[in-house]
Amino acid sequence: MKGSIASLDLSAFLLQPWQDDPAGYGWIVLMAFLVTLSCGLIGNYLVLRRMSLVGDAISHSVLPGIAVAFLVSHSRDPWIMSIGAIAAGVLTTFLIENIHGRSRIKQDAAIGITFTTLFAIGVIIITVFAGKVDLDQECVLYGEITFIPFFDYVSLFGRPIAPQPVFVMALVTLITAGLIMLFYKVLLVSSFDSGLAGSLGFNQRMVHYGMMCVLSVVVVSAFESVGAILVIAMLILPGVTAYLITYRFPIMLVLTVVHALLSAFIGLHLGIWLECSMAGSIVVAGSLLFVLAWIFSPSQGLLRRVLYRFRWRENAETQAGGSPA
Amino acid sequence: MILSRAWAWCLLICCLTQPVFADRIGDVVDTHVWEQAARFFTFRDPSLRYALAGALLLGISCGVLGSFIVVRKMALMGDTLSHAVLPGVAAGFLWSGTKDPLVILVGATIAGLLGTFLVSVIRQTTRIKEDACMGLVLGSFFAVGICLLTRIQKMETGNQSGIDKFMFGQAAALNADDIRLMALCTVVVLLLVSLCYKGLLAASFDQDFAVSLGLPVRILHYLLMGLLTFSIVVSLQAVGVVLVSAMLITPAATAYLLSDRMHRMILYAAGFGTVSGALGVFLSFQGNNLPTGPFMVVGASSFFLIAFMIAPRHGLVVRWLRRLRRSRRIQFENTLKGMHRVLEDRDFVGDGVSLRELAELRRETIEDVRKRVRALVRAGQATLGEDGNMAYFTPDSRSTAMRIVRNHRLWELYLTNEANYDADHVHDDAEKIEHVLGEEIVRQLERKLNYPAQDPHGKRIPGIQEIQEDGVRPAAAGAGLGYGESR
Incomplete structure (x- = not known):
């Protein structure tokens, strides 16, 4: 099978695309960056609050929300899709909390039951109304960034500024970043010390539900580019990579941006080289960055651990040898 | 017999109307829902x-x-x-x-x-x-x-x-x-x-x-x-x-x-x-x-x-019902206890307790008290007089009331004597625990306090004999009220 992968010709894979079609690839990279960034920003909080798998749950359970929204409105307007997604996201959060809080079922099982049920209902809606819904389960499970139409430009003041999907994604990213800046303190305190947040008078439930709403919108706008399952990786990867490198939260947010940028670029070229799905290769690039951080992290990396242990043993040996028996 | 004949008809109809075998489920769908359901139970399609x-x-x-x-x-x-x-x-x-x-x-x-x-x-x-x-x-x-x-x-x-x-x-x-x-x-x-x-x-x-x-x-x-x-x-x-x-x-x-x-x-x-x-x-x-x-x-x-x-x-509903039953029981017991205390205040002269007296004792309106007593009557734990203004114990409920009062006062005494509480701080605590103390624990309390006759406020504590003399089995009365469920 080795012969089917093209040999690594750097100029062909790094420079050729930018010479041939700079605009097209530019939009793809920008879109990938925006998707990874908005997912990563909200994902940081998920990782810190130990709710990574709630992200998994919501990415699946928005399906019935958008299916119903589509059935009712017959349009793929991002606003309507977002409303459907928010409704489904809130419902998911509510169900998880209630199953977990009102019975002896643990949180992980509650998450599993909720999202699989909602996903199943979504699939049933889509298949039963197959004629009326212009969605299929495959487009939700796998999205593909290269299939996004980048020719429908949004105009502002009579001048076209960006293709519509990129524009919407940028808006979502801006809103996410803006909300994080606005509620920075509240989110920080409630993520690290919920007791303190409670005593300061922050409404934890509101924070939780608000975050889930933002998460639902981010997830649904990322669907078209990456699909429901790769979104989970995009939510978690930037956060955990940064978490391995730094102990400080603001730096973690900055590293998220760096991670998003790097994985968008590397992913694009990886995708061109291997001729495979661009969405997949962006996530693979992100995972590679994680592996690098895991090995080489200055404070907690595997390499440092090994070196530390080695040096420690060496010290112990010299001390043992130097001292009189 | 009829059933099996109906089943046979069903099979026959299925066989007559559906002579084709589908390669995959869902290939044959031009049939009625019921026929399709019946077809399912024939298990004829290999798929x-x-x-x-x-x-x-x-x-x-x-x-x-x-x-x-x-x-x-x-x-x-x-x-x-x-x-x-x-x-x-x-x-x-x-x-x-x-x-x-x-x-x-x-x-x-x-x-x-x-x-x-x-x-x-x-x-x-x-x-x-x-x-x-x-x-x-x-x-x-x-x-x-x-x-x-x-x-x-x-x-x-x-x-x-x-x-x-x-x-x-x-x-x-x-x-x-x-x-x-x-x-x-x-x-x-x-x-x-x-x-x-x-x-x-x-x-x-x-x-x-x-x-x-x-x-x-x-x-x-x-x-x-x-x-x-x-x-x-x-x-x-x-x-x-x-x-x-x-x-x-x-x-x-x-x-x-x-x-x-x-x-x-x-x-x-x-x-x-x-x-x-x-x-x-x-x-x-x-x-x-x-x-x-x-x-x-x-x-x-x-x-x-x-x-x-x-x-x-x-189950959610089951637990909700259980909680409802428990709070109903506590309300009943509180009303009965009130009736007992009214009687006690007049040294057990007469049998009936007027709603007015009960209302004064519990500091509630007459209407509220009437509602409570009516609920008791419906549950067979009290009877109302002819005019509807006098409530009477049944033998069962009189011993329940005494048992609650006994629990309450023993607990108060325990708190003051053994736990060194002030006498004016023990009522609220006893008010809560009187409904959940089991017969066994009350006996132990009594033994530990050396069979006391009076609580810290000078009120008499009803003894076990009294309760039994009223013609009721105390152990059964305790067990019947479902202490085991409270966990």
Whole structure:
């Protein structure tokens, strides 16, 4: 099978695309960056609050929300899709909390039951109304960034500024970043010390539900580019990579941006080289960055651990040898 | 007799109206709903038989393994594994060049085990929490799988029609080989789980204990994960990547609500798994090209919802009813106690208590008191006089009232004498505990306080003899009020 992968010709894979079609690839990279960034920003909080798998749950359970929204409105307007997604996201959060809080079922099982049920209902809606819904389960499970139409430009003041999907994604990213800046303190305190947040008078439930709403919108706008399952990786990867490198939260947010940028670029070229799905290769690039951080992290990396242990043993040996028996 | 004749007619009608055999479920749909349902029960279509057998086998193996992961709080490990096997499926396909189920199975199992291994390594060597590890492995492995799959599509030999089955699953497309594989898997699961049952049980509930017994906890963990991966891979064809985790979690969680014993939980989980599997096949048989997996999941979730509401011990409605009954009992006892105190204040002259006196004592309006007494009368714990203004004890309720007063005053005395409370601080506490003290504890209190006659406020404490003389069995009165439920 080795012969089917093209040999690594750097100029062909790094420079050729930018010479041939700079605009097209530019939009793809920008879109990938925006998707990874908005997912990563909200994902940081998920990782810190130990709710990574709630992200998994919501990415699946928005399906019935958008299916119903589509059935009712017959349009793929991002606003309507977002409303459907928010409704489904809130419902998911509510169900998880209630199953977990009102019975002896643990949180992980509650998450599993909720999202699989909602996903199943979504699939049933889509298949039963197959004629009326212009969605299929495959487009939700796998999205593909290269299939996004980048020719429908949004105009502002009579001048076209960006293709519509990129524009919407940028808006979502801006809103996410803006909300994080606005509620920075509240989110920080409630993520690290919920007791303190409670005593300061922050409404934890509101924070939780608000975050889930933002998460639902981010997830649904990322669907078209990456699909429901790769979104989970995009939510978690930037956060955990940064978490391995730094102990400080603001730096973690900055590293998220760096991670998003790097994985968008590397992913694009990886995708061109291997001729495979661009969405997949962006996530693979992100995972590679994680592996690098895991090995080489200055404070907690595997390499440092090994070196530390080695040096420690060496010290112990010299001390043992130097001292009189 | 009539029933069997009706059944025979049914069969006859089915045979006459439906002479064709469908190759796949859902190919024949031009029939009425009832005919289609009846057709289901004839089991004539081979594809239906395969689908049903697959669903039943799947329900058993997923139910058994799901019970273990649910009690281990690793429910989402199933979800992680079902996604993490994708690169294995793709690599197996690349390796063999065809859709050879055995190679794909081996590849997928290896990928799943690698995923499990990575989750535990990342968790042990970094400060990342388990949930993030699982999400990480899930997403990354899936991405690698997607990349490989899209490569396969680009290749000339890339006839990947079989691969889609792994993603979404269609029980209707199962064939005899698949069923044989699923049966093998179920047998292996049942065999290994029953062989290692004791060890798995100990390792699942109390890891330290299992270690101290010298059990190979780590090997047991990987054994469970290996079985899980194996049965997930085998089940993927029937229900697909996302919904296989539902078949693992939901029946097991339903069983968890119904039982506190592991072996019973496993039985229930396997039962719910098979029933919802069969239900899914039945429902998807009713329409054109309906997917089987989602209907199975919705079936399993409905069972969960029912158990969540009315499970005998843990059900929401059941607990709500229990709480309602308890608060009703406490209200009754408070009213009876009020009646007793009114009588006591006038040195037990006369039998009846007027509502007015009771209202003054309890500082409530007459209307409220009337409502309370009426409720007592309805429950047969008091009688009302002719004019409706006088309440009378029944023999049963008089002893209840005395028992409550006795509990109250003994407790007050205990708090002042033994716990050094001030006499004016003990009433509220006693007001709460008087309803939950059992006969046994009251006897102990009495013995400890050396059979006192007066409480800290100088009121008389009714003795056990008095209560018994009123012609009632005190122990039974206590037991009948359901102290056992209060836990």
